[in-house]
Structures are given as C-alpha cells and as structure tokens.
Amino acid sequence: MLLLAFDTATPAVTAAVLDTETGRVLAAADRIDARRHGELLLPTVDEVLGEVGVTKHQLGAVVTGTGPGPYTGLRVGLATAATLGHALGIPAYGICTLDGIAHAAHLQRVDGPFVVATDARRKEVYWAVYDADGVRTEGPSVDRPADIAERVAGLTAVGAGALLYPDTFPRALPEPAHQSAAALALLAARRLAAGEELEAPLPLYLRRPDAEVPKNYKTVLPA
Template sequence: MLLLAFDTATPAVTVALHDTERRLTLAASDRIDARRHGELLLPTIDEVLRAAGVDKHALGAIAVGAGPGPYTGLRVGLATAAALGHALGIPVHGVCTLDGIARAARDAGLQGPFVAATDARRKEVYWARYDGSGQRLDGPRVDRPADIAEEVCGLAAVGAGALLYPEVFAAPAPGLPEYQSAAALAAFAADELAAGRELPEPVPLYLRRPDAEVPKNYKTVLPA
C-alpha cells in the first residue's frame, strides 16, 4: 500500500510517500518555514508524488500529524488530509507528532529512555516520555519546562523544545531531529498498521484552551 504522510504541527512542512509492503520511503521533502504552512503543503505533496512517479489515485491511505501544535499550523495539515481522504475515498489516520519525532530519533541511533519536546510558545513545551524501544510512556502534555525538571532529569532529550531550554533538558546528541520528519512519521504509522494496532482519529491535539474565547458577563442590549 502507498501511504502519504505529512505534518504541519511544527515549523516543518514535511511530506513523504511510503511503500508499506517494502517498508521503504519512495520520496520525501522537508521545508522549515513556520509562516507558510498553507502556502507550501499542497505544492510539496505534488512534488513528492512527482518525484516518486505516483498518481494520487494510487494512494491507499493518509497519515497526518495531529500535534500537539499551534492551532494555525495544525489545521492546515488536518484540513488538507480530510479533503484529500474524502476526494480519493481512502482512510486518514492521525499520528501524534511527538511519536514521529521519537521514531526519527530512534532511527538516528538514540538509545535508552528519552523525552521528545517541541516549542509550544508562551515559554512552554509540548512533550512526551519514551522508553528504550521508543514506546510512549507519558504524554503528550504541555508544561513550563521548570515545572517538569524533576520528571525529565537524567533523560536524553530530542526536539526543538529541548534545545530551547538546556537548563532543563539534556542536550541532544548531534544528528538527532529538531523538527518533524514525515518519513519517520510514515514509518511509524506503517508499523502500527502492520501490527494491527489502530491509529488515532485525525483530530487535533491542542492540549490547551484557545486564545480567543467568548467574553463572559457581557451586557445584553435589548431594544427600547
């Protein structure tokens, strides 16, 4: 089966095409631009499909990063996945973005228990804890780094969130991923599906309340 994977939950606009039978990434593209998710995603998908010589109608499924991540970036990827899945009549699977980063770190040679963290802004991080095999043990969660210092103390760390707070997270070894990689996300999703484990629904993991809320205790103005 041909699995199209992409993620826009981090500053990376990342797309990959994966052959689940051969367990092989056929083509991939990663661009780092936090302000152009909506502009770059569809052209990058077209670029990856052309590079692999595959027509979109040959796709068997889609895997999309579900975050955690900021609202604007997440909705680009999830809305695109929903539209493509509907148009092509194929299933759409959600994948925790941190699981993709963790898979990339394991593929890059990271050993032992570790933490994956991305920048949540507002001086917070999205993070999750993994065992030595890359299985998620805790999270995803959003916290201030200082509040979780004891929980992550002594653990290897990977991701842009960890790099932002070296006083809390152990410095990642050279060569480990900073942002999401759709190739790793696709490989993770393919392994989960092959093992008969269901992937989550493609719904966003925001983890905190939106900035915009309906005002409370506002006055109701009635006609005279």
C-alpha cells in the same frame, strides 16, 4: 499500497510517500517555515508525488500528525488529510506528532528512555517520555520547562523545544529537531503491519488557541 504522510504541527512542513509492501520511503521533502504551512503543504505533497511518478488517485491511505502543536499550523495538516481521504475514498489516519519525532530518534539509535519536547510558545513545551523502543510512557503534556525539570532530569532529549531550554534539557541532541514525514510514514506502516488500529486525524489540543473571540463588544447605537 502507497501511503502519503505529512505533518504541519511543528515549524516543519514535511511530506513523504512510502510503499507499505516494501517498507521503503520512496520520496520525502521538508520545509522549515513556521508561518507558511498553508502555502507550502500542497506544493510539498505534489513534489513528493511527482518524484515517485504517481498521482493522488494512486494513494491507498494518508496519515498526518495530530499534534500537539500551534492551532493554525496544526489545522492545515488535519484539514488536508480529511479532505484527501474523503475525496479519494481512502483511509485517513492520525498519529501524535511527538510519536513521529520519537520514532525518528529511535531510528537514529538514541538511547532510551528519552524525552521529546517541541516549542509550545508562551515559554512552554509540548513533551512526552519514551522508552528504549520509542514507545510513549508519559504524556503528551504541555508545561513550563522549569516545572518538569525534575521529571526529565538525566534523560536524553530531542526536539526544538529541548534545544530552547538547555537548563531543563542539558542532554538535548541537535537532531531530530522537527517532525519528519518519512519517520511518521515508517511508524504508521509499522503499526498497520502489526494490526494496530490507527486514530482518526483529529487535533490533539492541550490548551486553548492563542487567538480568541473578544468577550466584550462595544454597543453601537443607531444614529
């Protein structure tokens, strides 16, 4: 079965195609642009499908990162996964974005336990702690770095959020900084092979969106 994976919860717009029979990633592409998720996702998906030489109708499943992440970017991936699943009549799955980054770190043989931290803006980070096997043991949560300094003290850290706050994450590694759809696809395939039930592609929100509807409207009287 061909599995398409993508994620838009971090500044990376990333997509990959994996063959679940062989466990091999057949194609992967990454674009780093925090403001153009909506413009870049489908062209990136078309790029990896074209590299493999297949169409969307040959896919057997799709998986996307569910965040946590900024509201607008995150919704692009989730809406695309739900639409593809419905239109193609195939399963659409969701996996926590931090789990995907952790799996990439595990594949790179990062010593555990370790922490994954991504940029949550507002001077905060989305974070979670993982054991030596890349299994989440705490989180995901959103906090100011200084508020979790004692809880993550001494841990190796990965993710762009960790790189932004070296005082809290002094053992931050430069890679992986963002999500990789290749690692996400490998993690999804491993969980499916183990008989695990993957979640639906629903957003993992840890706080309210930055943009909100104004609470008070000015009253306009007819002339």
